[in-house]
Amino acid sequence: xxxxxxxxxxxxxxxxxxxxxxxxxxxxxxxxxxxxxxxxxxxxxxxxxxxxxxxxxxxxxxxxxxxxxxxxxxxxxxxxxxxxxxxxxxxxxxxxxxxxxxxxxxxxxxxxxxxxxxxxxxxxxxxxxxxxxxxxxxxxxxxxxxxxxxxxxxxxxxxxxxxxxxxxxxxxxxxxxxxxxxxxx
Amino acid sequence: xxxxxxxxxxxxxxxxxxxxxxxxxxxxxxxxxxxxxxxxxxxxxxxxxxxxxxxxxxxxxxxxxxxxxxxxxxxxxxxxxxxxxxxxxxxxxxxxxxxxxxxxxxxxxxxxxxxxxxxxxxxxxxxxxxxxxxxxxxxxxxxxxxxxxxxxxxxxxxxxxxxxxxxxxxxxxxxxxxxxxxxxxxxxxxxxxxxxxxxxxxxxxxxxxxxxxxxxxxxxxxxxxxxxxxxxxxxxxxxxxxxxxxxxxxxxxxxxxxxxxxxxxxxxxxxxxxxxxxxxxxxxxxxxxxxxxxxxxxxxxxxxxxxxxxxxxxxxxxxxxxxxxxxxxxxxxxxxxxxxxxxxxxxxxxxxxxxxxxxxxxxxxxxxxxxxxxxxxxxxxxxxxxxxxxxxxxxxxxxxxxxxxxxxxxxxxxxxxxxxxxxxxxxxxxxxxxxxxxxxxxxxxxxxxxxxxxxxxxxxxxxxxxxxxxxxxxxxxxxxxxxxxxxxxxxxxxxxxxxxxxxxxxxxxxxxxxxxxxxxxxxxx
Numbered sequence: 122x123x124x125x126x127x128x129x130x131x132x133x134x135x136x137x138x139x140x141x142x143x144x145x146x147x148x149x150x151x152x153x154x155x156x157x158x159x160x161x162x163x164x165x166x167x168x169x170x171x172x173x174x175x176x177x178x179x180x181x182x183x184x185x186x187x188x189x190x191x192x193x194x195x196x197x198x199x200x201x202x203x204x205x206x207x208x209x210x211x212x213x214x215x216x217x218x219x220x221x222x223x224x225x226x227x228x229x230x231x232x233x234x235x236x237x238x239x240x241x242x243x244x245x246x247x248x249x250x251x252x253x254x255x256x257x258x259x260x261x262x263x264x265x266x267x268x269x270x271x272x273x274x275x276x277x278x279x280x281x282x283x284x285x286x287x288x289x290x291x292x293x294x295x296x297x298x299x300x301x302x303x304x305x306x
Numbered sequence: 307x308x309x310x311x312x313x314x315x316x317x318x319x320x321x322x323x324x325x326x327x328x329x330x331x332x333x334x335x336x337x338x339x340x341x342x343x344x345x346x347x348x349x350x351x352x353x354x355x356x357x358x359x360x361x362x363x364x365x366x367x368x369x370x371x372x373x374x375x376x377x378x379x380x381x382x383x384x385x386x387x388x389x390x391x392x393x394x395x396x397x398x399x400x401x402x403x404x405x406x407x408x409x410x411x412x413x414x415x416x417x418x419x420x421x422x423x424x425x426x427x428x429x430x431x432x433x434x435x436x437x438x439x440x441x442x443x444x445x446x447x448x449x450x451x452x453x454x455x456x457x458x459x460x461x462x463x464x465x466x467x468x469x470x471x472x473x474x475x476x477x478x479x480x481x482x483x484x485x486x487x488x489x490x491x492x493x494x495x496x497x498x499x500x501x502x503x504x505x506x507x508x509x510x511x512x513x514x515x516x517x518x519x520x521x522x523x524x525x526x527x528x529x530x531x532x533x534x535x536x537x538x539x540x541x542x543x544x545x546x547x548x549x550x551x552x553x554x555x556x557x558x559x560x561x562x563x564x565x566x567x568x569x570x571x572x573x574x575x576x577x578x579x580x581x582x583x584x585x586x587x588x589x590x591x592x593x594x595x596x597x598x599x600x601x602x603x604x605x606x607x608x609x610x611x612x613x614x615x616x617x618x619x620x621x622x623x624x625x626x627x628x629x630x631x632x633x634x635x636x637x638x639x640x641x642x643x644x645x646x647x648x649x650x651x652x653x654x655x656x657x658x659x660x661x662x663x664x665x666x667x668x669x670x671x672x673x674x675x676x677x678x679x680x681x682x683x684x685x686x687x688x689x690x691x692x693x694x695x696x697x698x699x700x701x702x703x704x705x706x707x708x709x710x711x712x713x714x715x716x717x718x719x720x721x722x723x724x725x726x727x728x729x730x731x732x733x734x735x736x737x738x739x740x741x742x743x744x745x746x747x748x749x750x751x752x753x754x755x756x757x758x759x760x761x762x763x764x765x766x767x768x769x770x771x772x773x774x775x776x777x778x779x780x781x782x783x784x785x786x787x788x789x790x791x792x793x794x795x796x797x798x799x800x801x802x803x804x805x806x807x808x809x810x811x812x813x814x815x816x817x818x819x820x821x822x823x824x825x826x827x828x829x830x831x
Contacts, residue, residue, distance in 0.1 A: 126488040127412045134480045138518050145522030145552060150537065153548050160615060193541065194456075234540045240613060291541030299534050 160244075178212040179275050186273070189287035190219060196292045197225050198259070203266070211275045219252065219288065222264035230258045230297040231290050233267075238285040245274035246284065253288065256297055318821050327422070330414035331821065332399045333717075338421050339396025340710075344786070346388030346428060347703075351779050353381035358741075358775040361768050364760055374758035375443035376435065382446025383464075386564065387471045388428050390702045394567040395420075395478045397709055398506045400717065402482060404812040404819070405500045407491025407828045412484035413477075420477035427470035434460035445756060447557065450538035450549035454530045461531065465524045472517045479510035479517075486510075491811070493830035497591070500810050501584065504591050505570030508598045512559045512566075515602075519556040523549065547612055554605035562601045565665075565697060566594060568705030569636060572658045574810075575712050576640050579655035580647030581807040586639040593632035593639075600629045610681045619678040626676035630669065637666055652805075653727030657708030660735055661701060668696025671746065686756075689749025695742045707734070707785065714789065715804045719818025720796030726788045733781035740774025 186209055188202035199222040209215050223229050233253040237243040248254075252267035259265060273284070319325050319334065326338060356377045360368050369377070399417065403410055411417050434441040439458035442448065453461060486507050490499070499507070526537040526549075536542025538549045577584045584590065606614060606622040640662050649655070671693040675681055684690060707730075715721050744767035749755075753764045760768060803813045811830070815823050 127484045130484040130487050131413065131480055134483060134514055137514050138476055138480075141515055141518035142522050145519050145526075149519075149522075149552055149555070150526075150548065153545070153551060157545070232541050241615070289540065291539075293541050296534065296536075296542055 177275055178210050180210050182211055182279075183208045184211060184273050184277065184281070185283045186215075186271075187283065187285045188217065188219070189285060191287060191289045193289050193291045196231070196290055198222060198229070198231060198290060198292075199224055199264075200288075200290045209273055211273045211277050214249070214270060214272055216250075216268060216270045219267045219269065220264065221257065221259065221267055221290070223259035223261060226261045227294075228258065228260050229292060230256050230294045232256050232293045233288040233290045236287045236289070238287070239281060242277070242281055242284045245277040245281075246286070247272045247274060256293060258297075328418070330410070330418050332403050332411045332414070332417065333819065333821065335411075335417050335421050336396045336398075336400030337717075339392045339399060342421070342424060343389050343391075343393035343396060346384050346392070348782070349432070350381050350384035350389055351782065353377045353384065354775060355779055357381060358772040360758055361760070362772040363769065364762055364765050366759055369758070371758045372440060372443060375445075375756065376441040378756050379442045379445055379448075380431075380435070383431065383442070384428070385698070386446060386560070387468075388424075388431075390564050390698065390706070391471075391475060392424060393706050394506070394509075394564075394702075395475075395482075397502075397567065397571070397706070397713075398478075398482050401713065401812060402485060402503055402506060403489070404815065404823060405503050405810055406486065406489065406494050407811050407824050407830065408485060408489035409822065409825050409827075411481050412489055413481045416477050417481050420474045420481065423470050424474050427467045427474065430463050430470075431467040434458075434463050437463070447553060448524075448527070449553070450527065450530070450546045454527050454538055457531070462528070465528050468524045469521055472521045475513050476517045479513035482506055482510040483514070491824070491827040491830050494811075497588065498830060500570075501573035501587070501590055501594075502567070502570035505566045505573070505594050508594050509563050509566045512563050512598055512601065516556045516559040516563075519552065520560075523552045523556065526552070547609075550609045550612060551605070554608045555602075557608065558605040559598070559601040561694075561697070562597055565701050566597070568661070568702045569594065571705040571709040571712075572640060572661050575654050575658040575708055576643050576662075577809065578712075578805045578807045579652060579658075580644045580649050582643055582647040583809070584639065585642040585645075586635070589635055590639055593635040596632040597629060600625060600632070604629065607676055607678075607681070610678045611685045623676060623678045627673065629676075630673055633669055637662060637669075648807075652711075653722070653724060653731055654708045654712035656728065656731045656735075657704050657711065660731070661704045661708065664696055664700030664704070664738070668693055668701060671696065684749065686754055687749040688745040688753045688755055691755050692742050692745035692749055695745075699742070700738060704734075710789065712805075714792060715796075715799060716812065716815075716817055717819060718793050718796070719798060719800065720792050721799050721804075722788055722792040722796060726784065726791075730781055730784045730788060733784065734778055737774050737776075737778030737781055741771050741778055742774070744768075744770045744774075 185206055187206040188204070190200045190202050192198065192200055199220070201220055203218040203220055207215060207217060219233075221231070235253055237246065248269060248271045250268060250270035252269060257265070257267065319331070320328070326334065329335060329338075356369060357374065360366075360374055399411060402408070431441075437458075437460045439460060441460055442453070442458065442464045444452035444457060444461075448464075486499070486503060526535070529535040530537055530539055530544075536544040538544050538546050540546065573584055573590060604622055604626045606618060607626045610619055610622075644659075651659075671689065675684055675690065675693055711722060711727055748760075748764045748767045748771075751764065753760050800817055802815060802817055804817060805813075811824075811828060812819075814828065
């Protein structure tokens with residue numbers, strides 16, 4: 122009697138172990154990404170399509186948007202915003218440019234990852250066009266002006282008067298090659 | 307008693323080394339676990355001595371900073387996974403079958419396996435010290451990207467070692483749960499089980515739930531490093547903060563895994579030497595279960611400063627502060643058990659009382675760290691180091707030391723030397739406090755942890771800390787000597803109740819405990 126009981130207990134616990142291992146991959150990782158997107162944490166995209174609301178530019182308010190460009194360790198590109206900051210009205214469409222130059226003698230591919238301060242500003246910051254949406258290839262020695270078009274939402278809380286947007290640029294050349302190899306197969 | 311004639315039915319232990327290699331006897335495996343964990347305690351302790359020797363004076367004297375980082379990392383890993391966890395599993399192996407009237411553990415062969423994979427895991431972990439690029443140097447919490455993008459090549463060996471340790475712990479805990487559920491003697495209802503059994507029962511469930519999460523975390527690291535995924539790499543769309551969430555979802559229950567069996571040990575020892583039954587038995591059980599439940603919903607208090615919504619900080623802060631309630635119940639019950647008891651102060655009791663006092667100090671600094679606004683100042687300072695050493699050393703290690711003094715006479719039928727035991731206690735107690743109490747002050751003043759050098763203003767307190775650490779470390783040699791001397795030449799004893807105030811099934815067995823016990827289950831009234 123005790124023996125079949127032991128087998129049953131062991132079986133149940135083994136199921137729990139497998140389930141908890143799977144839980145990490147199928148629940149924790151997607152849940153974390155979903156929560157970050159829903160709450161606008163860590164500069165994750167909301168994933169929703171932004172409907173441009175025309176002719177509702179809120180000229181009574183001015184928000185200062187500052188731009189920061191950071192190179193991840195081991196990324197040799199020259200990378201900087203063309204202007205340190207601009208003053209914008211909520212609802213207006215603004216375009217800014219970042220300058221990138223591949224100073225190496227190798228063709229490289231880069232990916233920029235955004236981050237906001239304050240974090241809750243992320244959900245009110247709509248990019249309609251951004252170089253960060255896709256990987257940016259640059260030939261050896263080439264440079265480029267990378268455009269970004271954005272609208273600050275009219276619903277931005279009044280308490281937020283300054284938004285800092287930081288881009289960290291990563292070298293993803295190896296990752297890009299691996300992906301190309303997969304798609305070409 | 308049935309065990310008077312066990313020799314007729316069973317062979318004694320086999321002879322030679324194969325006895326230990328092939329054994330499925332819970333007492334043999336418990337002994338193996340305890341000796342192994344003591345060896346790891348000495349290894350991890352020697353790493354701590356390197357750390358304290360370097361920090362004896364400001365400036366760089368003995369080791370290079372890279373090696374210092376390897377020492378802090380290996381010290382943490384070896385102590386948590388090699389010393390404390392296997393030691394408690396060893397105690398569980400020895401005591402749980404004897405406490406619930408079972409003949410052995412439920413899964414004896416798996417028991418053998420779960421022990422014998424451990425030496426391989428730690429041999430692999432220790433071998434990284436000799437590899438090119440050195441041992442893991444990213445702290446025992448192995449935060450990505452330190453442990454992925456910037457890790458030394460030996461990180462792969464570290465990952466495999468963690469997988470093996472995890473498998474060992476999972477098998478050990480499944481075995482403990484299966485034993486407690488299925489092999490209790492007739493009449494041994496759940497609410498009659500000794501508290502050591504109860505705390506291990508709950509701990510084993512924690513282990514089954516979170517060790518697979520740890521395995522998942524290191525598997526994701528492995529995939530990021532070798533298979534091109536980007537779980538923790540921002541460049542590929544991942545997030546390093548995710549690592550911290552996954553790690554601490556394992557890590558916070560883990561710290562209760564390290565301390566709950568210690569609560570159980572103290573709950574056995576205090577009633578014995580106070581000669582009173584444990585006060586509030588049922589509330590002790592419920593408090594343990596409450597702590598275990600809460601441990602799953604407080605993990606983010608380790609990461610207030612990485613950035614999270616205010617609502618998140620408030621939730622994790624209040625949930626964490628709530629843990630003080632069941633813990634307070636436990637401390638209250640231990641003190642009330644001693645109240646008006648006929649107390650005597652043998653070595654196990656001294657360690658148990660020191661546990662209560664010092665663990666409470668660690669608990670109080672824990673309450674301070676739980677508060678999000680002040681944690682922004684304390685984060686990653688020596689205040690945190692002081693806090694978790696008060697809980698892990700004065701908590702887990704002191705309770706383990708107490709349990710060895712408490713049960714060793716029962717196990718081997720010989721009494722340890724009381725004078726030497728008390729000397730060990732007082733040297734440990736003074737050494738421990740001298741080491742870690744000043745770290746509260748340097749931490750509050752801003753000395754960061756895991757840094758091999760420090761500002762001149764911290765010099766005096768650090769020298770005190772180092773002297774205390776050398777005292778505490780060397781007192782363990784006295785402990786080892788006392789244990790070996792007891793086993794080989796201690797005063798023989800034969801009364802079943804080694805301690806006159808002890809209660810429970812294990813004390814009805816002959817002393818020393820025969821190789822096979824309770825082959826016929828005892829009747830529990």
